[in-house]
Amino acid sequence: MKYETGELTYYNGFSYEIFIRPELIIPEEGNGYYSIILFRDTLLCVSAESDEVFSGSGILVLSLEHHIKEAKILEQGSSGSVSSLIFSPKGINANFEKFPDTFEYQALNELEEGYRYMPLEPKMFETFVNHFDVIDAQLNHIQGEFWPCIAKSYVLELILMIARNKWLLQVGLNKENMALHVVEYFNFAFSKKLTLDDIAGKFATNRTTLNALFKKEYGTSAMDYLNNVRIENASFMLTNTGLTIATVAERTGFSDEAYFSRAFKKATGKSPSEFRRALPHPYGAKWAHYCFS
DSSP states (O other): OOOOEEOTTTSTTOEESEEEESSOOOOOTTSSOEEEEEEEEEEEEEESSSEEEEEEEEEEEEOSSOOOOEEEEEEEEEEEEEEEEEEOHHHHOTTOSSOOSSHHHHHHHTOGGGEEEEOOOHHHHHHHHHHHHHHHHHHHTOOOTTHHHHHHHHHHHHHHHHHHHHHHHHHOOOTTOHHHHHHHHHHHHTTSOOOHHHHHHHTTSOHHHHHHHHHHHHSSOHHHHHHHHHHHHHHHHHHHOOOOHHHHHHHTTOSSHHHHHHHHHHHHSSOHHHHHHTSOOTTSSOOOGGGGO
C-alpha cells in the first residue's frame, strides 16, 4: 500500500509520500515507510517476537523493518487518542533513494527490534502533539500555497527531536546534571526567542553558573549550544524544503534574518543561500528567487 497525500494546490497531479491520520496504522514491514505513532491515555499492545504493552502517553517509532505483526488498542481513557504519521525517505528528501548516513536518520534506522517506545516529558509531548496537528492541517485541510514545505519541515523537526531524545535516553537524565536538562529543553524549545537570562531563570540558576556548566560538559556556552541546535534544524529545512530563508530563520528561533545569516555562515562557512544553491531542489525544480528572500 502507498501512503501519500495529494492535492491540486501545489501542481496538478502532485502526490506526497507523507500521510497522517487520527488512528492506529502500522505500515507493512518492508513497504518502504517509517512511522511515528503518537498516543495519549492509551493502553497499546504491539506483537512482534513477543507481545509488549505500552501505557499512558508517548511515541512509538517504527523503522522500515519493524517486525511488528499486529498492534491494537487494549484500552483508552476519556482523553485518549492515537495518531499515525507515515512517511517514506522520498517524502522527506527527494534527492536520496535512502536516508543519508547521519545521526538523525540512524535514530530511525537503528531502532532496537526495528521499533522503539519513547516516553516524552510533558512539554516535549505537547510539542509533538502540536507538530502532528500542524502536519495534519497542512496535509489534509488547509493546503495553502506552500503546504508541502510546511508539512515536511515539521516532520523534519520531529525526526531531529527523536534523534536527540534517543541520545538523552542513552546518556540518562539525572537531577544532578542540569546541563542535560537544559539540552532536553533546547530539543523542543529552540524555536522560541530565548535569551540567556530566560534560560537561566527557567532552571533557577544564573547565567554565569549556566555557562560554566555548559563549558564543562560541552566545551561551549549555552547560547552557542542552542544556536548549533537551531543551525542543525535550519540546515534540514534549507536542504529539504522551499521555505524562504526568512521563514527558516523565524521557525528556528533567530531574532531576524540577518542574524541568522551571520550565525549560519559562522557555523557552516556558507550563507544560507549559498548552502541551498549548492544542493538540488527537493522537488526537482530550480531554486526560485523567493526561496532566498
